[in-house]
Amino acid sequence: MAEQLIISIGREFGSGGREIAGILAEHYNIPLLDHNLMDEIASERNLDAKELNGLDEKKRNLLLSRTVKGFNNSPEQNISQLQFSYLKEKANSGESFVVVGRCSETVLRGNKALISIFIEADMDQKIKRIEERYQLSTHEAKKKIAEKDAKRKQYHNSFCEGKWGDARNYDITVNSSRLGVADTAKLLINYVDMCRTGKA
Amino acid sequence: MRVQKNRKDKDMLSQIFAVIIFVAMFVLIVTEIAERQVISSICALLTLIFVFGIGMRDAGAVWEAINLRSIASTGFWYAAGESAQASSGINWETILFVFGMMVMVEGMAESGFFRWLCMRIAKLVHYKVIPIFMTFMVLSTVLAMFIDSITVILFLAAVTIELSRLLKFQPVPMILAEVFCANLGGSATMCGDPPNIIIGTSLGYSFADFITNTGLIVAISFVAVMIYFYLVFHKELKNINGEEVDVKTLPSPESAITDKKEFVISTMIFLTVVVLLVTHAQTGLTVSTIGLMAAVVTLVTAGKKALKLLRRVDYKTLLFFIGLFVVISGLEQTGLLEALAGFIGKISGGNVMLMIAIIIWLSAIASAFVDNIPFATTMIPIIRSLSATCGVDLTILAWSLAMGTDIGGSATPIGASANVVGIATAAREGHVIKWGKYCRKMVPATVMVVLISMLVIYARYL
Numbered sequence: 001m002a003e004q005l006i007i008s009i010g011r012e013f014g015s016g017g018r019e020i021a022g023i024l025a026e027h028y029n030i031p032l033l034d035h036n037l038m039d040e041i042a043s044e045r046n047l048d049a050k051e052l053n054g055l056d057e058k059k060r061n062l063l064l065s066r067t068v069k070g071f072n073n074s075p076e077q078n079i080s081q082l083q084f085s086y087l088k089e090k091a092n093s094g095e096s097f098v099v100v101g102r103c104s105e106t107v108l109r110g111n112k113a114l115i116s117i118f119i120e121a122d123m124d125q126k127i128k129r130i131e132e133r134y135q136l137s138t139h140e141a142k143k144k145i146a147e148k149d150a151k152r153k154q155y156h157n158s159f160c161e162g163k164w165g166d167a168r169n170y171d172i173t174v175n176s177s178r179l180g181v182a183d184t185a186k187l188l189i190n191y192v193d194m195c196r197t198g199k200a
Numbered sequence: 201m202r203v204q205k206n207r208k209d210k211d212m213l214s215q216i217f218a219v220i221i222f223v224a225m226f227v228l229i230v231t232e233i234a235e236r237q238v239i240s241s242i243c244a245l246l247t248l249i250f251v252f253g254i255g256m257r258d259a260g261a262v263w264e265a266i267n268l269r270s271i272a273s274t275g276f277w278y279a280a281g282e283s284a285q286a287s288s289g290i291n292w293e294t295i296l297f298v299f300g301m302m303v304m305v306e307g308m309a310e311s312g313f314f315r316w317l318c319m320r321i322a323k324l325v326h327y328k329v330i331p332i333f334m335t336f337m338v339l340s341t342v343l344a345m346f347i348d349s350i351t352v353i354l355f356l357a358a359v360t361i362e363l364s365r366l367l368k369f370q371p372v373p374m375i376l377a378e379v380f381c382a383n384l385g386g387s388a389t390m391c392g393d394p395p396n397i398i399i400g401t402s403l404g405y406s407f408a409d410f411i412t413n414t415g416l417i418v419a420i421s422f423v424a425v426m427i428y429f430y431l432v433f434h435k436e437l438k439n440i441n442g443e444e445v446d447v448k449t450l451p452s453p454e455s456a457i458t459d460k461k462e463f464v465i466s467t468m469i470f471l472t473v474v475v476l477l478v479t480h481a482q483t484g485l486t487v488s489t490i491g492l493m494a495a496v497v498t499l500v501t502a503g504k505k506a507l508k509l510l511r512r513v514d515y516k517t518l519l520f521f522i523g524l525f526v527v528i529s530g531l532e533q534t535g536l537l538e539a540l541a542g543f544i545g546k547i548s549g550g551n552v553m554l555m556i557a558i559i560i561w562l563s564a565i566a567s568a569f570v571d572n573i574p575f576a577t578t579m580i581p582i583i584r585s586l587s588a589t590c591g592v593d594l595t596i597l598a599w600s601l602a603m604g605t606d607i608g609g610s611a612t613p614i615g616a617s618a619n620v621v622g623i624a625t626a627a628r629e630g631h632v633i634k635w636g637k638y639c640r641k642m643v644p645a646t647v648m649v650v651l652i653s654m655l656v657i658y659a660r661y662l
Contacts, residue, residue, distance in 0.1 A: 041630065042630070045629070045630050047630040047631070048632075051632050052630065052632070055632065062231055062232065063230065063231075064613070064614065064635060065613075065614065066232070066613075066614040066620050067232055067620070068350065068617040068620040068621055069350065069514065069617075069621070071620055071621045071624035071625070072620065072624055073613040073614060073619065073620045073623040073624055073627075073633075075627055075632045075633070075634050078624060078627030078628050078632075079627065079630070079632065081628065082627075082628060082629075082630055
């Protein structure tokens, strides 16, 4: 049986993080967990996947929620916790996977198979990528990036002690603009291999 | 003249301090910047320093707020007639009673009593979904009359989710109905919901007073609530795939009992406490005495587990209550609540019907969004003052306040503790209950019961 490998990838919107995660998952022939994570949970538990996906990577609304003896009515918080438990179960069962976002670098911290990565990019590169992907103007792309990153940051920081994108919170942080998506992926594969053979 | 001006300035200063601290406490509780007991304790300390110390410069007011002398009075433990906590400040009777009930409930939970009861009822109705739905509503209402609604929902919701998996039905409608009924049941008795305990001990009402007044309103409302929830939910409660379930594969109720001896003892303690509460006006035992007795007997019979039970008591809630009483005492002693009562009296123009409507709907709407415990605690001096100044029977205002605060909390996901616990228990298993889904079903039920309460109060007392 192959040695367990869990790669957690945090990413800025438009940094190519998801694409890199896909390349890593393909290279190591392990599943990629992203939006499909909610579908997986929903199908296992006979739940409404659409409803769960609507709550994915969202932070709790403080004004509309209340905590009583550790219980909180926020759907976002409860579904995030459900997702975290699911990830932990998967990791504890010895499965290998690449997971994008979902506070996974914090949730799975302590697991020896975990390698955590954060991918950032220069703003002009991010704008270019988002303009092309969503057919947006520069202004719209910039706005979308700012909104998405603000949401990811709020979501992450509401559940984790370490800050989103802070290098101290990850094993390695990379700017994908320097090498481009493909070569950044190669660099990371090198890094993961070195970590696994103990050379890093 | 100068002395009078100085006194006026001092009064004004203490009132400003009291309002700032009170509003800050509410805002901080809502934003959950820190745990609520921390917020209320800090605000209590600030009340003692700024309102009573710097503002009023009155050491007597501090002692009145801390109210330790009430514990030393005979009336605290034994009252031949009605006994009200005449002074403002910490309502130690409530604190001691809630503590005692917490210990007793921990003992019951440890023995597996609640899970056994839920499973037993499900078995009695042959694991048929609609009969489980109806009986669990009854169970939720009846249990919440004597036990805090959080505990009731904690067990009922967990069993409902377990049964929904085994019997293949949607658990959310059942949990929503249970939550509503827990809040409804709590309003029927003096010990069911914290606002009622505070109202009862502050104004000197007995268990019998509540059950014959709010209890009657609850009985009428319960029939309407059962019909409403049946009509609203019965289609959603159908077996998801229409599969037949082999009931032999379901867990037996007896498997819930962790220790038979403990189970029998805790059930007996519970029943004795119910009898003592029902008869406390006749026996003269105050709720603080009954609470203490329940705690002592539970701990003595728990033996080695006594420490474990004591550790599980929710001291945070008790501390929250203590802080809250001090902050409200600041508002009361500076005369602010009296002024507010005067304002309500003025806008109602002395019209009792309008006064009742204001109290019941204001309490219901406020409790739907903010914690009903601080709200009820604040309103008690107001209705006391309203009764004195407008000559309205205090009991009528008290029942209006109790029904408004207890029922209003059901309207939104954050209105009452039972709602939060029920929603969270479901959501932790992936059954999401958002504000929209919750309010669509619960707001009409809340409005219906508040309306019934108001009409019953009008018909019976005016």
